[in-house]
Amino acid sequence: MSFDKNTNPLKLHHVIGDMEADYIYTPGIAGDKFFKTLRDEGKFLATHCESCDHTYLPPRMYCERCFLKLDKWIEAESTGVVDTFTLVSEDSNGDKLTEPVLVAFIRIDKTNGGVIHKLGGIDAESAKVGMKVKAVLKDKSKRTGGLTDIAHFTPQ
Amino acid sequence: MTIKRRVAVIGAGITLFRRRLKETGKELSYHASKMALDSAEMNLSEIESVVMGTAPDAFDGIHMKSENLLDGAGGTGRPYMRPFVGGGTGVFAPIAGWWHVASGLYDTCLVVAEEKMSPVQPHPQTAFRTIWDPIITRPLQPNLVWIFALEMNRYMTKHNIPKEHIAEVAVKNKSNALDHPSAQLAAKITVEDVMNSETMVWPVQRLDISPPSDGAAALVLASEEVAKKYTDSPVWIDGVGWSLDSSYWTNRDLYYPQYVEEAAKMAYKMAKIDDPPNQVSFAEPYDPFTYKELHHMEGLLLAKKGEAPKLTHEGVTQRDGKLPICPSGGLLGVGNPIAAAGLMKCCEAFWQLRNEAGKRQVDGAETGVCQAWGDLMQVGTVTVFRR
């Protein structure tokens, strides 16, 4: 057997294909309630585990720590703190973006959770860990029930 | 072979099986796990290890989905692993759980099996497009049902089996499933209904096939010492076995599942069973298609080659017969969320051996055998349970 150096499979006998299919994901019991409330009322919901004193956002219907069933729903703030951030310059195909985008993990106030989202209304040099930010929602007519109902987070 | 210690099942849980469930895979895992823990009166904190059996990522469309499911299966901050052998996974997961406890490494193990086949569009068959060898087979654009049909035809031709005898399996299992609370396709049907149903890939007809489903199931395993603290009726895992055959399935004679026999021999040796038809009270072989129940009965050495249809026709495999087969209603009646289906059979063995199977109860159940199968007609996984 030979081991010729070659990094291009198209130069060898080959078959081209894909492993693609269309998917419809549903958000589940907790997710359904969270996204409907975000879409219809523009509010963030969380669930609280009284045994662990832990507040989940995005909310869950069970506590992953103690396995208690969670049915205590509370309204969470839409403000938070930048826990970490980065400047993204390529899209998911590896092509250059026309404008780099600030992406951050934002810890939502008074919960133990947070979301990953874009930072807007700020230039890259001014972004800082620990920055206080608030959610800017899209207009209700444009909200569809997803994290994209949030346009971005911006400094308070 | 020295087994360090005995392992028991002390709790079981299961969800509804349906074409599509509202819950996410995580939520389904939680429902089944919580039910299993509650039935053993245990807290999650008493679980030392977790095994998650779940079949192709391509159904859910989440790569590395076992990690995605982890928190719903009590895996956070624990030793957690995923064994995967296609459809054989549901009976392989408790075998992996068994190693965790029998080895002495852990005293308890939560075994979960989950499947969500509904996200892939338009039909789970689409995900099966990629199961084939991409060079040798995929260019022929096969449908998965082809290999079942090819195997069924070879089995029927080799032993001269009339289709009507095979159809009787669907009648029995869908009827048995009427008494199972999770059942998706329980119904009273007749052999004529099966024979008149649409031909999908000859000789496979619509009522020969189990449906795709969403669902989850779970078992709690414990060492002998720990089990006795929780229950007076532990169900012992007395035998485990598994074996795989080559993926060159066109180079094998499909009329007999040799790999199921190898797995069964391994499990029977451990369980000290040398006369299976007379030492087994009931069996739950994998029945995604009608003929597979018969094929597997023979591989499990519960019937001589070619004889399983005769036993079915004579009523031996009914719940009140000499050797009940699929008293749960099987995949044909309860549903087929791939990995969860195999574990559903193990849950059934647990309830049967504790006299908790209600209307499905087999009288005097002492020893039960569960078996699953999968991949490209390749894997046999077998467990022997005893009261």
Add this chain to the structure above:
Amino acid sequence: MMTMSEKMKEVPGIYLRDAELKAKDAITFKWRPNAKYVWAGGIAYSRYLEELKNGRIIGRHCSECERILVPPRMFCDKCFRATDEWVYVKDTGTINTYSVSYLDADANRIKEPILVAVIELDGASEGIGILHYVDPKVDPKDLHVGMRLKAVWKPEKERTGSVTDIAYFEPIKEG
């Protein structure tokens, strides 16, 4: 203590019906991954494909178990040693098992069935077969285990080095 079967009047899980999934205000997320592949043939299959382009079927011989293997492989899966030499096999064979499919690759119903078989090739060892089509003009009722078939090759300029360089297998007319 209540037994499992008494507790189990209801099991957890909510059935999500099609109508609810497709409802106007339903929350769903649609996605199609971008997952394209080029599968290279490897040593054995590359030669296999090359020979198919030439209108021939090639296998490998293992001198330990004395089997001639098609599709060819560089190691014997039974003996777990390297196979020894290339051997051409005939393009005729016998049906080991067959099926008549009214479903296409995506499980869509089709009216004209696809006839498919595992064909044990002459010159390969017993039980060594390949998957391929049977001539769609054959009446499904005439198919049987043991039926003798011969490959119908695509014209040379249409062959690309693929298992589909054989269009299908047709019945050998018994003289």
